[in-house]
Amino acid sequence: MKASIAIIGGTGVYDPSMIGDPRDVKVDTPYGTVSLKLGSYAGKDVAFLNRHEEGHSVPPHLVNYRANILALKRLGVRQIIATAAVGSLNERMGTNSLVVIDQFLDFTKARPSTFFEGGANGVIHTDVTHPYCARIRQTMLEAAKAEQLSAHDGGVYVCTEGPRFETPAEIRMYKLLGGDLVGMTNVPEAPLAREAEMCYATVCMVTNFAAGISPQVLTHTEVLDAMKANIENIKRLTMRTIAMLEPEADCECQHALAEFGGFKL
Ligand code: HPA
Numbered sequence: 001m002k003a004s005i006a007i008i009g010g011t012g013v014y015d016p017s018m019i020g021d022p023r024d025v026k027v028d029t030p031y032g033t034v035s036l037k038l039g040s041y042a043g044k045d046v047a048f049l050n051r052h053e054e055g056h057s058v059p060p061h062l063v064n065y066r067a068n069i070l071a072l073k074r075l076g077v078r079q080i081i082a083t084a085a086v087g088s089l090n091e092r093m094g095t096n097s098l099v100v101i102d103q104f105l106d107f108t109k110a111r112p113s114t115f116f117e118g119g120a121n122g123v124i125h126t127d128v129t130h131p132y133c134a135r136i137r138q139t140m141l142e143a144a145k146a147e148q149l150s151a152h153d154g155g156v157y158v159c160t161e162g163p164r165f166e167t168p169a170e171i172r173m174y175k176l177l178g179g180d181l182v183g184m185t186n187v188p189e190a191p192l193a194r195e196a197e198m199c200y201a202t203v204c205m206v207t208n209f210a211a212g213i214s215p216q217v218l219t220h221t222e223v224l225d226a227m228k229a230n231i232e233n234i235k236r237l238t239m240r241t242i243a244m245l246e247p248e249a250d251c252e253c254q255h256a257l258a259e260f261g262g263f264k265l
Contacts, residue, residue, distance in 0.1 A: 002076040003047035004247035011085040012227025016048045027071035032064050034071035042243040059163040060184035069192040080193055081241055082202040083234055085223050086181040087210035096230055099204040100140045102154040105179055106187045109161045113188035115195050124260050126194050133199035133253045143240035149233055155180040159187035168212025182210050197263045199253040205230055
């Protein structure tokens with residue numbers, strides 16, 4: 001049982017047939033058991049993990065992020081491509097835009113956000129100057145070009161606790177602070193991947209303008225409908241990225257804990 005590359009499918013990206021010959025696998029971790037699919041694409045072993053599980057049954061604040069990342073690590077995954085549905089605060093990033101984000105602002109409140117809580121695991125302070133893998137980001141942008149899709153190079157993702165949407169006042173604040181997009185899942189997923197010394201990048205799909213910018217109130221149905229309308233673009237970008245990635249590629253993300261002797265969980 002192994003994979004070198006993983007897809008973490010966010011809202012609306014639930015189709016494991018993106019990978020060939022998908023098989024159900026369960027991986028045990030100290031944080032819980034993770035169900036995912038293993039298959040292949042372009043000659044590479046690929047894992048597919050549905051972030052919100054069967055039927056979108058797990059809300060963003062209750063996703064078992066640590067179990068998910070550790071399960072992928074234990075399968076041998078070195079590179080993760082994640083997708084995320086987001087609202088937009090930036091008029092240049094309209095509905096249906098693809099954005100390869102490069103920074104985040106963390107407004108989560110009550111989620112386990114690290115593998116290192118003292119005790120046997122110790123205390124580790126991870127550098128997140130570049131929170132997303134520059135190499136995968138570049139590959140995603142090249143994949144978009146190859147697929148003739150337009151994708152924004154960079155964007156600041158504001159991660160809220162959810163599961164409610166935001167107030168217009170919150171959105172005005174996030175915009176003042178430099179946010180471009182708002183979602184509920186990229187933290188702690190991205191920093192946990194860094195702690196686990198895995199390359200990780202996210203492509204966001206804008207499903208709506210955020211509360212107060214959008215002329216109407218927000219609904220989850222609107223988000224799902226926009227994802228459905230754009231699912232082919234996300235699949236093309238994701239699969240082309242996988243086709244272009246070297247399974248054994250190495251970069252600094254995979255040595256993020258060198259100062260602490262590496263990731264040993
Ligand atoms: N806010 C938070 N998360 C989201 C949104 C939003 O407007 N759209 C899609 N995910």
